[in-house]
Amino acid sequence: MTQNIAFIGLGNMGGPMAKNLIKNDFKVTVYDLNAHVVADLKAAGANTADNAKAAIKDADVIISMLPNGAIVKSLYIGNNGLINEVKDDVLIIDSSTIAADDARAVAKACERKGIAMIDAPVSGGTAAAEAGTLTFICGGEPAHFEAAKLVLSAMGRHIFHAGASGAGQVAKICNNMLLAIHMVGTAEALNMGAQQGLDPKVMSEIMKASSGNNWxxxxxxxxxxxxxxxxxxxxxxxxxxxxxxxKDLGLSQELAAKSKSATPLGAMATQLYQIHQAAGAGGKDFSSILQLFQKK
Amino acid sequence: MTQNIAFIGLGNMGGPMAKNLIKNDFKVTVYDLNAHVVADLKAAGANTADNAKAAIKDADVIISMLPNGAIVKSLYIGNNGLINEVKDDVLIIDSSTIAADDARAVAKACERKGIAMIDAPVSGGTAAAEAGTLTFICGGEPAHFEAAKLVLSAMGRHIFHAGASGAGQVAKICNNMLLAIHMVGTAEALNMGAQQGLDPKVMSEIMKASSGNNWxxxxxxxxxxxxxxxxxxxxxxxxxxxxxxxKDLGLSQELAAKSKSATPLGAMATQLYQIHQAAGAGGKDFSSILQLFQKK
Amino acid sequence: MTQNIAFIGLGNMGGPMAKNLIKNDFKVTVYDLNAHVVADLKAAGANTADNAKAAIKDADVIISMLPNGAIVKSLYIGNNGLINEVKDDVLIIDSSTIAADDARAVAKACERKGIAMIDAPVSGGTAAAEAGTLTFICGGEPAHFEAAKLVLSAMGRHIFHAGASGAGQVAKICNNMLLAIHMVGTAEALNMGAQQGLDPKVMSEIMKASSGNNWxxxxxxxxxxxxxxxxxxxxxxxxxxxxxxxKDLGLSQELAAKSKSATPLGAMATQLYQIHQAAGAGGKDFSSILQLFQKK
Amino acid sequence: MTQNIAFIGLGNMGGPMAKNLIKNDFKVTVYDLNAHVVADLKAAGANTADNAKAAIKDADVIISMLPNGAIVKSLYIGNNGLINEVKDDVLIIDSSTIAADDARAVAKACERKGIAMIDAPVSGGTAAAEAGTLTFICGGEPAHFEAAKLVLSAMGRHIFHAGASGAGQVAKICNNMLLAIHMVGTAEALNMGAQQGLDPKVMSEIMKASSGNNWxxxxxxxxxxxxxxxxxxxxxxxxxxxxxxxKDLGLSQELAAKSKSATPLGAMATQLYQIHQAAGAGGKDFSSILQLFQKK
Structure with missing residues (x-):
């Protein structure tokens, strides 16, 4: 029997994710504050709703893809939180990237009401969202994870179970901190080589075949x-x-402070991106950190 | 016709490298200050010599594997430098890891005398030296590189031409700086995850399949x-x-200063290894940097 | 006419501060969870109360000195917050070191009820608390600041008005971040000099008379x-x-993230203290950061 | 009897220093490659010479103020080094800021010939050079230091003996590294406060009166x-x-590497100035590092 899925948050990532659910024959009801993206999903075959509460009525699965933890907490566990409105056997999947503690707060509130919930942030950008090849990194009960997997498979290729509630967020943030570190390091190495007259293409080939290799x-x-x-x-x-x-590096440093973990390179990458942002580069791709090192 | 090879410097790397040349039917004459390692190579089939000058008499190719730039410069271009003693058509291959400027100084002196020389530092440890699967990263004239390749193939699997003289050293040092950066970053990420209760094995699997992936x-x-x-x-x-x-990070920071290249994460990795060393960890493997972050 | 002062939080700082109020003839009623410190203050001439609510009954001024922002918020604006119990013309002075946003949240709630409140964190340690020579760094309305000054003068020598609500916390945290930075820097400089055989006493004299001079x-x-x-x-x-x-460096990095301010040396000092703490040095004085750099 | 002083290197610092010697009735003979500055000193009452060798003939004291260690070594101990031309009882004072090892190399060569030499780098900028209020930080034999003091007093106010040969350079570089650290830290603190709406003037007053205080x-x-x-x-x-x-931070990191001293904030300050330089700020005053943190 087809599952009813409510999808809340249709941004650059959420929109194409919801479309992949439709393509895989799920019955999808969507909601977003932005009428434009809602219309786009309607054209793709989604049902629409006037508000979140209407969207999740009859939902077997709720998926949310939202910009920050405050919005996620307010959606589910605020004064008019959805967890007071959902079906008893609903499965909540939050794919937003938020602080692990925020994810745990929602999970704890769900648990108290006997509602299944997992955190499932994604790795991979808009292209992967469109192609249905995202990586989902999940935290929560094993049984809930197995149930979520059936739905997530329609949107992603790799679906990992990182551990208990919040573990999906922890693993995602650790991964992105490491990504920032090797991106900055790669930019430093290529820039220094170029300053010495080496061809960045040749250097890249050499380091890819050597111990410097990274994503x-x-x-x-x-x-x-x-x-x-x-x-x-x-x-x-x-x-x-x-x-x-x-934003992700900010979450990594919040987590580092909370878990009393030293992350010196993570902290330094955070600072470099802050300096880059202050110089006006916020809207560029993150690999532009190379420009911070180049002679003007 | 078999080439005569002189091999100078038979340490943990040089010893097994010379043996691989012997296994590949080169005629090898060795020299090292340490009589013990010379005897070991003799047993493996090498000719021996009482000093460097004697070792390189008749050599078609000279290979050196020495601890630092001062020793390399003194060997080749010092007051009694070998470049005054070599055959006109000799090929000098220095596989030591030294400052690019030191490699260039030797190369320039060779050039003035019409002698072929390339810098060819290696990537890969003692296991790769023994297995003959090293990576050689070379700098120098294309024709000299092609000639060197025939010999280096007996000791390595990947043989790269990074550019002009010194470029081998530059690419090697950039690679190792990047290696240090992603090793420290990986340690930070795994430690923070573990502090939050995640299984490092699971986290490693997730990050390997995601954008944090690295060597x-x-x-x-x-x-x-x-x-x-x-x-x-x-x-x-x-x-x-x-x-x-x-030592390698020190070379990277020397190069950064000389080429006026910002390498903030490289600099911070250098400092963390310095702190680790001061705490007494100099003799441990470099992945032990994780211990700097762990609660005692 | 003598003012009634309620003092809440009698730790290493709060205890001696309250005693100085008594010495200056204020009528002081104290409260702390720890009966031992309450007894100590009683012996010094304070009135005591069984709970915070009882302590602030009839108070013209409330002073709090508490360990973190969550406790401060819960005391004043939680479900049973004191701001529902105070006299209309009370002046609240919070001398705890907490996040500026927490201070602002309390100030905003006070403002809505027409209650005067300033944040007034201190600089100077227990010795200054005992001697009555603390520095108070205040945020809030000018009129409230002037009123507070009369009381604070009994406990401190320098009393600054940093700006609007929260500004006291901001200035305090900026100051302590800068303190950490020049302490670490001073340790680096003295250690490097000592490694080169210089006498730290002589070096200190030289740098104090030169541009390296700092607190x-x-x-x-x-x-x-x-x-x-x-x-x-x-x-x-x-x-x-x-x-x-x-803890203070953690607050500085929270503030940096919130205000999108790059603080690379502040971030690095935070990391170094984190590493030092992980090595077991949490209970030592903060100048012990020197030991992180010394050869073991 | 008036001492004959040879002064070599008449840049922004050397020029005014030589003038102060003249004002104090020393007999000064100058040399510089730049004819313009030589003419300026002639107008001020100096004797001039066509080359360094001519300048130091009859000199009781030689003072040099040169841009780097290679030039200093070449002047004194190169193939045509001055130490082969000087009077037996000459006193050499090198006030250039150079690597301690370079200073030691010159001192050692002098010692072998029985020539008195001290390193005496200065702290204080061109204004202090003009006013004769420089700080001299000296390394060398106590007797040589005492002799130098008589001359240096004409150009500076504070004259320190840091230790043996090279110690002047070590102390100078440690001081300037610490200066860079607290300048960057001060910029970070003031910028973060300003981002939160505080008045930098007020913040500066508060921190000057508190533990953040620095030069x-x-x-x-x-x-x-x-x-x-x-x-x-x-x-x-x-x-x-x-x-x-x-340049000075580069020397500090060279010294740190040589003495195996961890200087994490020194390294990070070095990197930030490198980034600032790459962005085109090389010719601005070093306090402009604040601009790296400000929103564009």
């Missing part, structure tokens, strides 16, 4: 002209914005 | 017990010592 | 034996603990 | 408009250029 070198080279079809070769347009990387 | 996660995980047969699972014994990584 | 060099030298009567000359006992400096 | 706050505030007559209030013109601070 930035493999699929997202920050040096213009080394790879086609990456933001650095398109004036740092598109991709994953500095503003968004800064 | 440290793939083949050299710093968290004890995640991977078999890596130093972290053997009390950080063996592998690549903190003292050696500190 | 750490002047009154709180981190190198053992340079100054008498400072923690470094007493095995880093007493003074301002690493744990407390870490 | 930058006292006499060289980096925030425009807080102090009159400092570079920040004059569009960062004049003062001590970013390029020169970068």
């Amino acid at each position: 930035s070198l493999q699929v997202y080279n920050p040096f213009p002209g080394v790879m086609p079809n990456v933001p650095s070769s398109n004036d740092y347009q598109g991709g994953f914005m500095v503003d968004l990387m800064s | 440290s996660l793939q083949v050299y995980n710093p968290f004890p017990g995640v991977m078999p047969n890596v130093p972290s699972s053997n009390d950080y014994q063996g592998g690549f010592m903190v003292d050696l990584m500190s | 750490s060099l002047q009154v709180y030298n981190p190198f053992p034996g340079v100054m008498p009567n400072v923690p470094s000359s007493n095995d880093y006992q007493g003074g301002f603990m690493v744990d407390l400096m870490s | 930058s706050l006292q006499v060289y505030n980096p925030f425009p408009g807080v102090m009159p007559n400092v570079p920040s209030s004059n569009d960062y013109q004049g003062g001590f250029m970013v390029d020169l601070m970068s």
Whole structure:
């Protein structure tokens, strides 16, 4: 029997994710504050609702993709929180990237009411959202994870169970902090080589075949002209914005403070992106950090 | 016709490299200050010589593997430098890891005398030296590089031409700086996840399949017990010592200063290894940087 | 006419502060969860109360000195918050060191009820608290600041008005971040000089007379034996603990994130104290950061 | 009897220093490659010479003020080094800021020939050079230091003996590293306060009276408009250029590497000035580092 899915939050990521659910024959009801994106989803075959409460009526699964933890908490557990309105056997999947403590607060409130909930932030950008090849990194009860997997498979290729509630957010944020670190490091190495007259293309080939190898070198080279079809070769347009990387790094440093974990390179990457942002680069792709090191 | 090769410097790397040349039927004459390692090579089939000058008499190719730039410069271009003693058509291959400027000084002196020389530092540790699977990163004239390749193939699997003289050293040092950065970053991410109760094995799997992926996660995980047969699972014994990584990071910061390149994460990694060293960890494998972050 | 003062929070700082009010002939009623410190204040001439609500009955001024923002918010504006119990013309002075946003939240709630409130965190340690020579850094309405000054003068020597509500907390945290930075910097400089054979006493004299001069060099030298009567000359006992400096640095990084301010040296100092804490130094004076750099 | 002084190197610092010697009735013979500055000194009463060798003939004291260690070594101990030409009882005073090892190399060569030599780098900028209020930080034999003091007093107010040969350079570089650290820290603190709406003037007053106090706050505030007559209030013109601070920080990191000293904040300050330089700020006063943190 087809599951009813309510999808809340139809931004650059949420929109294409909801469309992939429709393509996979789920019955999807959507809600977003922005009437424009709602209309776009309606055209793609979604039912629409005038508000979140109407959207989740009859939902077997609720998926949310929202900009921050305050909005997620207010949606589910605020004064008019949805967890007072849902069906008893609903499964809530929050795919927003938020602080682990916020995810745990929602999960705890759900648990008290016997409602199934997992945090399931994604890795991979808008292209992966469109292609249905996202990675989902989940936290919550194993049984809830197994149930969520059936739905998430329609939108992603890799679906991981990181641990208990909040663990999805922790693993996602650790991953993105590490991404920022090797992106900055790759930019430093390529820039220093170029300053010494080496060809960034040749250097990239050498380091990819050596111990410096990392995801930035493999699929997202920050040096213009080394790879086609990456933001650095398109004036740092598109991709994953500095503003968004800064948000994720902010979450990483909040988590570091809370868990009393030293993350010196994570902290330094956070600062460098802050400096880059202050210089006006917030809207560029995050691989543009190379420009901070280049002679003007 | 078999080439005569002189091999100078038979340490942990040089020894097994020379043996691989012998196995590949080169005629090898060796020299080292340490009589013990010379005897070992003799047993393996090498000719021996009482000093460097004697070793390079008749050599078609000279290979050196020495601890620092001062020694390399003194060997070749000092008051009694070998470049005054070599055959006209000799090829000099220096595989030591030294400052690019030192490599360039030797290359320039060779050029003035019409002698062929390339810098060819290696990536990969003692295991790769023994297995003949090293990576050579070379700088120098294309024709000299092609000639060197025939010999280097007996000791390595990947042989790269990074550019003009010194470029081998530049690319090697950039690579190792990037290695240090993603190793420290990987340690930070795994430690923070563990502090939040996540299983480092699970986290490693997730980040390997995501944008945090890098060489440290793939083949050299710093968290004890995640991977078999890596130093972290053997009390950080063996592998690549903190003292050696500190030396390479020192070279990277020298190069950064000389080329006026900002390398903030490289600088911070250098400092963290310095603190780790001051705490007495110089003899441990460099992945032990994780211990700097762990609660005592 | 003598003012009635309620004093809540009698820790290492709050206790001696309350005693100085008594010495200056204020009528002081105290409350703390710890019966032991309450008894101590009673012996010094304070009235005591069984709970906060009882303590503030009839109070013209309420002073609080508490460990964190959650406790401060809960005391004043929680479900049973004191602002529903106070006299209309009361003046609330919170001397706790907490996030500026927490201070602003309390101030805003007070403002809505027409209650006068200022944030007034202190600079100076327990010795200054006992001697009545603290520095108070205040935020709030000018008129409220002037009123508070009369009371604060009994406990401190310098009383500053930093700006609107929360500004006291901002200035305090900026100051302590800068303190941490020049303390770490001073430790780095003295250690490097000592490694080169210079006498830390001589170096300290030189830098105090030169452009390196700062408060750490002047009154709180981190190198053992340079100054008498400072923690470094007493095995880093007493003074301002690493744990407390870490708390303040945590607040600085929270503020930096909220205000989108780059603070790279502040971030790095935060990380170094985190590493120092992980190594077990949380209970030592904060000038012990020198030990992180010294050879073991 | 009046001493004959040879002064070599008449740049922004050397020129006014030589003039102060003349004003104090020393007989001064000068040399510089730049004929323009030589003419200026001639007008001020100096004898001139066509080359260094001619300048030092008959000199009782030689003072040099040169841009880097290579030039200093070449002047004194190169193939045509002056130490082969000087009078037996000459006193050499090198006031250049150079690596301690370079200073030691010159001192060692002097010692072998029985020539007195001290390193005596200065603290204080061109204004102090003109006013004769420089600080000299000296390394060398106590007797040589005492002899030098008589001459240096004509150019400076504070004259310190830091220790053996090279110690003057070590102390100078440690001081300037610490200066860079508290300048960057002061800029971070003032910028964060300003971002929160505080008045930088008020904040500066508060921190000067508190534990954040340091030389930058006292006499060289980096925030425009807080102090009159400092570079920040004059569009960062004049003062001590970013390029020169970068040079000194480079020397500090060389020294840190050589002495195996961790200087994490020193390293980070070095990187920030490198980034600032790459953005084109090399010619501004070093307090302009504030601009790196300000929103564009």
